[in-house]
Amino acid sequence: MHQNSGNNAPPTTAAKTMDQETLEFAQKVLQLVRAGDSARLEPLLERGLPPNLCSHKGDNLLMLASYHGHFDTARLLLEHGADPEMRNDSGQTPIAGAAYKGDLAMVQLLLDHGANVEGASPDGKTALMLAAMFNRTEVAELLLARGANIDARAANGMTVLDAANAMGAADTSALLARRRD
Numbered sequence: 140m141h142q143n144s145g146n147n148a149p150p151t152t153a154a155k156t157m158d159q160e161t162l163e164f165a166q167k168v169l170q171l172v173r174a175g176d177s178a179r180l181e182p183l184l185e186r187g188l189p190p191n192l193c194s195h196k197g198d199n200l201l202m203l204a205s206y207h208g209h210f211d212t213a214r215l216l217l218e219h220g221a222d223p224e225m226r227n228d229s230g231q232t233p234i235a236g237a238a239y240k241g242d243l244a245m246v247q248l249l250l251d252h253g254a255n256v257e258g259a260s261p262d263g264k265t266a267l268m269l270a271a272m273f274n275r276t277e278v279a280e281l282l283l284a285r286g287a288n289i290d291a292r293a294a295n296g297m298t299v300l301d302a303a304n305a306m307g308a309a310d311t312s313a314l315l316a317r318r319r320d
Contacts, residue, residue, distance in 0.1 A: 165192070168180070168183065168188065168192065168200070169194055169200075169203065171183075172200045172203045172204050172207075172209070172212055172216075173203055173207055174209075175204065175207065175208075175209030175211065175212045176212070177209070177211045177212045177215050180212060180215060180216075181215055184215065184216070184219040185219075190216050190219040190220045190221035190222075191220075191221055191222055191225055193227075196227065196228055197226075197227040197228030197229070198227045198228075199221070199222075199225050199227065199233075200216050200221060201213060201216045201217065201221040201222070201223065201225065201233050202225070202227050202231070202232075202233045202236060204216060204233075205233035205234070205236050205237045205242070205245050205249065206233070206236040206237070206240065208240060208242050208245065210242075210244055210245055210248065213233075213245060213248060213249070214248060217248070217249075217252045223249050223252050223253050223254040224253070224254060224255055224258060229260070229261070230260050230261040231260050232254065232255075232258045232260075232266075233245075233249055233254065234246060234249045234250070234254040234255075234256075234258060234266045235258070235260060235264070235265075235266050235269055237249060237266075237278075238266035238267070238269040238270040238275060238278050238282070239269045239270075239273060239275075241270070241273065241275035241277070241278055242278075243277045243278050243281060246266070246278050246281055246282070247281060250281075250285050256282055256285045256286050256287045257286075257287065257288060257291065259291070259293075261294075262293055262294050262295070263291075263292065263293035263294035263295070264293050264302070265287065265288070265291050265299070266278075266282055266287065267279060267282045267283065267287040267288070267289070267291065267299050268291065268293060268297075268299050268302045270282060270311065271299050271300070271302055271303035271308060271311040271312075271315060272302045272303055272305075272306040272308055272311075273306065273308065274303075274306075274308035274309070274310050274311050275311065276310045276311050276314055279311050279314055279315070280314065283318060289315060289318055289319060299315055300312065300315045300316065300319065303315055
């Protein structure tokens with residue numbers, strides 16, 4: 140468990156030798172977020188729990204809430220200063236997880252709180268590419284309306300339309316083809 144500060148500095152000695160009670164507390168916090176238990180999470184945030192707290196894999200609380208579809212928990216975290224652009228150790232952002240899942244309300248929430256519509260993972264895949272690949276037409280439409288680049292390319296050179304076609308995502312392929320005409 141660590142508080143991601145955006146740098147690549149090694150964990151401090153204190154972080155390496157976290158006591159059992161602290162580790163158990165951290166695990167309980169992560170479980171509250173995974174379960175979407177906003178009622179129990181809110182008082183902890185109000186008492187100073189860092190909203191950008193991360194698991195040992197670098198998944199921050201907002202990433203977990205977004206991926207698991209817990210809208211109220213994600214909103215609570217954002218209201219307490221969670222960073223919508225904070226990446227996990229794999230370079231993924233909360234909006235990418237929400238787009239992959241097809242969670243339109245979550246994508247809207249993240250965009251409304253400053254998530255970058257063009258934020259790409261290390262392989263160059265944008266949220267629009269993920270939405271297109273998994274046939275999430277409503278999410279793709281929202282991302283396009285909010286300025287997502289229909290001509291973006293992943294690191295392998297694949298465009299958004301190429302990615303949708305490769306995955307057999309007929310609805311988003313048709314949407315993208317219409318938008319390009």
